[in-house]
Amino acid sequence: MPGRTQRKFTDSLGKQPLADFKVGVDNAIFSVDTSQNRLLVLLVMRHQEPFLNYWGLPGTLVRQGESLEDAAYRILAEKIKVKNLYLEQLYTFGGPNRDPRESVDSFGVRYLSVSYFALVRFEEAELIADGVSGIAWYPVKDLPQLAFDHSDILAYGHRRLKNKLEYSPVAFEVLPELFTLSDLYQLYATVLGDNFADYSNFRARLLKLGFLSDTKVKVSRGAGRPATLYRFDAEAFAPFKDKPLVFI
Template identity: 75%
Template structure:
């Protein structure tokens, strides 16, 4: 018996962004969410996203939806994963394919844009509400990717200030990875041995503590090592 082939699927393609930031002052990993103003899932929070326009690349769509929600000068953006389950979006009976990206932005410089009445808000990852569609799944996937990237790549330096102390760097990592990821002494020793931090020979005093050395990321030193397996934490 001949089995008739299934008809070709027709997709609507959209981009959804998982936008993270690190508030080291309050030890919070944050994610940017928008509140839906129309069905389905009206009133629910969701990841910022957009339908891909004619002639527009996926990356351009990701940057566009990011620029519509936030102004920031320093960021890291990377394609995350494609989510395409047949029942992930009930809108109009169409099948929606979501190409997700994750971004990391500098919290101190990030300025939220709220067009019209659309609520846009930072949420602590530990206190996120249930999200519309499968966005909770996308968010969890993005968090795992961010943690993995921090372990072997210098993504943190894309959003840290140019000059930072080792404690600033440790606070950034511990906010994302959890306070028990490494003790400070081991973290300090490992990073300095890599040879990618340049001592500026400048000191900064914060509070009643001792003066701390300011460092900067040495991109030339890292370029010589980028093809080697590195472990940052």
């Protein structure tokens, strides 16, 4: 019976000692290379055990008196210089034995990872390589074997990023203040993949929704016709907040 099973499970846990935890923060930092239609993630090479010489997500243990969010921003600031970014807490990964140090730690310390995901503009994200011999953008579709459970964290972050684009203005937080519809389309298409709407449908639906302001300014890029620059109108977007955008 369900009640009896629940009591048995509770009793078995009650005999176990309380876990002692160390808390880390790992960042899945994504960027969109629109020139080559690639979704990228920032990886760093580990220079110590465990997983010596493996690539992994930028991470750190949380310092005394430091909030989780402050630790996440510290990692960002140590790895890249960027003006526009979006950062959000993702998930807590805390399964037993997710970190090999647990099996050799005589005090039985468990290692939690509170993960965050970030989106930055590839064109303006400057990598900070001081004292670091391994830091690089990798295409999400072509990743090396990652340390710890970072492949799971990355996959979870990728799914969240896709979902976020469907109901939030996250794309406009990493675009410049003025942008073309082509700029916006390339960002969506790169993150969401081949099944995304074609450009003409995307353009027609987006303009009909009414949260983009036409600046009446045009910009020339290449041999094509000049493109109109738009600005995101947060107030006009408010009615669409937390609702799937139909053009997705």
